[in-house]
Amino acid sequence: MGYASWVDEVAVAIADPVRRHILTMLRAEPLSAGDIAQRFTISRPAISRHLRVLRDCGLVRDELVGRRRIYRLDPGPLAPLLDWLTGLTTVDRWGRHLDALETEVYRTRRERRSRGPAEHRREHTA
DSSP states (O other), X not given: OOHHHHHHHHHHHHHSHHHHHHHHHHHHXXXXXXXXXXXXXXXXXXXXXXXXXXXXXXXXXXXXXXXXXXXXXXXXXXXXXXXXXXXXXXXXHHHHHHHHHHHHHHHHHXXXXXXXHHHHHHHHHO
């Protein structure tokens, strides 16, 4: 699976609020599927489908302990998505800095024009 499709798969997985809540619960501690299902009003089969989506994209790992399947968070697959998101915010931050610089350049030019050439020369010779 390519980088873009992996990022897409993880993004789709965390787009659902139930799955995000499951990830938040698993951040605190490993839980069985039954323990997770008890914390929701939706059916156990629905929780199982959500867990399958999270497992398929690697965000959770499961382990059979006796008759119970224990789920643990694996945040590793979030790293490429985080890198992609960081890239977006970094570009935006530079864009804001460049916009501010452009505004300052125009403001300075306007001030110099409004003062006139004689005052501008005095400023540079003083």
